Amino acid sequence: MKHLPSERHTLSILVDNEAGVLARIVGLFSARGYNIESLTVADVSDDHAVSRITVVTNGPPPVIDQIMAQLDRLVPVHRVVDLTDWGPHVEREMALVKVAGAGEKRVEALRLADIFRARPVDTSINSFVFEVSGSSEKVNQFITLMREVGLVEVARTGVVAIARGAEAV
Amino acid sequence: MGTEQTGAEIVVQALTDLGVEVVFGYPGGAVLPIYDALFQQNRIRHILVRHEQAAVHAAEGYARASGKVGVVLVTSGPGATNAVTGITDALMDSIPLVVLTGQVPTHLIGTDAFQECDTVGITRHCSKHNYLVKETAKLGPVLHEAFYIARSGRPGPVVIDIPKDVQIMKARYDKPGVISHKTYKPQVKGDLAAIEAAVDMLAAAERPILYTGGGIINSGPVASQLLRELAKVTGAPVTSTLMGLGALPDDHPQFLGMLGMHGSYEANMAMNKCDLMLCLGARFDDRVTGRLDAFSPGSRKIHVDIDRSSFNKTVRVDLTIQGDVGSVMEDMLKVWRARGHKTTDQKAWWGQIAGWRSRNSFGFEQKGESLLPQKAIQRLYEMTKAKKPIISTEVGQHQMWAAQHFGFHDPNKWLTSGGLGTMGYGLPAAIGAQLAFPGALVIDIAGEASIQMNIQELGTAMQYRLPVKIFIINNEYMGMVRQWQELNHGGRYSESYSDSLPDFVKLAEAYGWKGIVIEGPHDLDAGIQAMMDHPGPVVVDCRVAKLANCFPMIPSGAAHTDMILSAADEVGPADDDAKALV
Known part of the structure; x- marks a missing residue:
């Protein structure tokens, strides 16, 4: 089996x-x-x-x-x-993603974050922490892109999920 | 009612309200308050064992023989860890137990205090459920709930860890009414549509077989009666697992004997060739199925079990019925009769079975000076059967020979460690059974190696004047280990010889028991008779042939049809895949 x-x-x-x-x-x-x-x-x-x-x-x-x-x-x-x-259900995951860098990479990080609707929740002169949520695939993809622009570390919640519609499971 | 009591008094009161008559235990620092409360009452009898593992096995023996919940009381730390083997044994064999363990006071938990261990952590996966009770007020409800969980659904051991301060603090205790649990609700009644489908499949089968297990014993004596009725109306052959022996009488014409690794040839062949298998309270254990991809390839399978997780765990079945096996059989019989089904024509099927039976797979030939172990057990059976004895065993060859050659006619007479295979089980289990039935003949069929694992319990039996008999099949080897070394490891008998054996007669006498030696075939009957004639506890050291093997046998990794019937059939050494199996 x-x-x-x-x-x-x-x-x-x-x-x-x-x-x-x-x-x-x-x-x-x-x-x-x-x-x-x-x-x-x-x-x-x-x-x-x-x-x-x-x-x-x-x-x-x-x-x-x-x-x-x-x-x-x-x-x-x-x-x-x-x-x-x-059947139909919603799965979401949240991640906090820290990137560090300067110049064009820093600008690109912010631009990509905007596309992914990731919010900066901490900023220093050479780093951001982004909050991103969505499906696991979306979070994975965001993290992959951040590698190119100075990914430092990641914390993820793991998946939470709930059935769609008016009924409780 | 209404007045405050100490936690220890609540424990004793709740046990009394739950109808507990016997507690098996061993005192220690963290349970002293409960022992003090026991001292000041006379409704519950405490049996002092010599090792906590034996307390649990004794409670198992008591539970299996009587159908009641076995109760154990041990201290924290080593008391609890010594009990772990017994608790795991009870989980594997679905035996209802409540195990009370002392714990260091709540303010010391987590500080590595003297005799502290994480009892709920350690027993979480070897108990059906466990509790750490941190408030005295919760002790009463937890005890009542624990008994309910232990005996309902698929029975099992429940551990209650009680810190010492919780035993000393006071709270109110009220005897609760009917227990129900907000999340734990075992399904007793089987789904009627599934039962109807099962009955129709059974009625249409040409080669049916009933494959029965320990669930029938656990369901209670009524289930064994229902099985007899079901066998009668369907006309189907019946085989049983090790755990289910006694549900159908051994000499019932439709009984094919035990199945599995050391089961009968006819039982295994019939399982392989049947067209419909009705599994009643058994779990397709690896000792029963042999090689899975060759297990009963041509049959449709129906599985009745109270535990949903038993379904499709190793063998895919066609129909599952979740419920108490007694209740389901009762409904099956009703449906069978309501639909006017008749016993089908199984002449060809029984003809095939007669052919397999004629191989006489449990047969042996006693000749010469050395006594065959099979012969010893056969005579023990023949000479004691009129007394309807309760038999416990240790684990190994003697256990399988007992299963093959001792006939069981009623449920709750056969106490053996099936799932965990715990050497040292038999003597304490016999003590527990003897306490449940003081007048019964209780015999532990043992090996000379196994018996030494809990030999200290000779003292317990003596203290309580329990006339337990121990019948040691002494071949001077850990026989099953030796047999596997012979078959799979080139006959290199690595550490399987029982060297420096004690003089069992002197050992028995040192504890106040009677000791008897049986040297060979000539004094076998006299030895058994002397054992039966002695009113007190007896150790029989029965010297048997040293190198006898337990046959028939399905080698590890083989199919039912590849059974070895005797030493003459022995195949070459197993390949590495087979050797890796246990």
Whole structure:
């Protein structure tokens, strides 16, 4: 089964906001040899009782099914949704990108940032920090371009995702 | 109700409310308050083991024999880490346990305090669920929830880590009503449409087989009765995993015996050639399937399991039914009858099976002076069966021979470490089972190597006057290791000889047990009879042929159809891919 082609899936996991829950989820992935491309977690309820964990993983479809089943049987997990199978959904990622340089490179960096709707959130006489958000592809592309004009370092959030339309998953 | 109690008193009160009669444990600094509370009551009996691993195995034995939740109480640090093997064993074999561990006081957690370890971190992946309870007021609800989680759904071990200050502080405790959990809701009832589809597939099959597992035992004795009915109405052959033995009587005409690596030829061949496989509470373990791409290639497969993650994990199936296997079988029988299905004509299928059966794959020939281990177990079975004994085992050749040659007629009589394969399991498990059934004949079928892994528990049995019997199949080798070295590693017996063995009779006597030696075929029956006649605990050192191999066997990486039936069939050394398998 592991020889089938790998697919990228975005999973949304609602869990009790309790100590150790993240360790349970992450530990399950490492213990069973599943991949994590990115992972985000934050409290998403009024009473701070529930967190949403968004995991981007990849594997052949039977492995993705196993991941879903394994997550679903953890006691503190409320709900697991494979957004990739679910249907239309929005995926966004945010990155902070630091570039340094002077002269034409500095001007070009600002120009490219404008095209990508990246905002400078910190400026010094020879550097910028840009905030860019969008799909992972867009963020990747922006970072690639910034390499040409003095990329220093990058911090990324990983993917957050939500289903389109009026319904909650 | 309403008055405040210490955390330790709440633990004891909650255990009492939950109907707990026996706790297996070992005291230490971080659980002293709970031990003090136990001292001041007489409703719960505490069994003092000699090592915490044995406390967990004893609780497993108690749980498996009685169907109740086993309870363990150990201290922090080494108490908890010693319990880890048992907890993992219970997880692999789906045994309901609640393990209470002491912890350093909350203000010392994270400071590397004396006997501190990250118990919830260490047990997170070897327990069904675990808790660190930081407030005394939560102890009662957590205990009740833990029992619910341990015994419902796919059963398993639940660990509750209790810091010492939480045991001492006071809070109110009220016995809760019916427990439900906001996120954990096991599915008991199977989907009716799927059950109807399964029944129709079964009714249309020409070569059906029922492949049954430990889920039937876990579901309760009713499930074993339902299996007998299902076997009757469908007329299908039945095979069982190691964990499921006893669900159908060993001498039932439709029973093909255990399947898998050391299962019967007819069971494995029937699995390979069937056109419909109904898997009931088993999980397509690698010991059962052999080489996956050759596993039952021509069959449609239906899988009934309470745990969704068991579906399609290693073998793709055509239909899944999530639910308690007893409940699903009950519904299947209703649908079968409602639709007026008749037992199908399986004459040709049973004819094929008769051919495989005639190979007599569990057969052996006892001749000469050295006693064959198979013969020893066969006689042990024949001489004790009238007493309906409970059998535990250690792990290795003796375990497989016991599975092959001891007949099980009822569920909850067979206690063996299947998933984890834990040497040292059998003696403590027998102690636990004997506590659940003080009048029963409980025998640990052991090997001379395995028994030494928890030999200190001879003291526990003596202390509580438990008449446990240990029947050591002594071949002076870690026999299964030696067998694999013979088959796969050129007969280089690297570190598998049991050197410097103790005199088991003297050892038994040192603990106050009776010791008996069986030297060979001539004194086998007399030795077994002497064991049965002694009212107290007995160690039998049964000397058997040293180099006997456990057959039949599916070599690692081979298909069901490539079974080795006897030493004469032995194939050449395994290739590297096969050698890499366990």
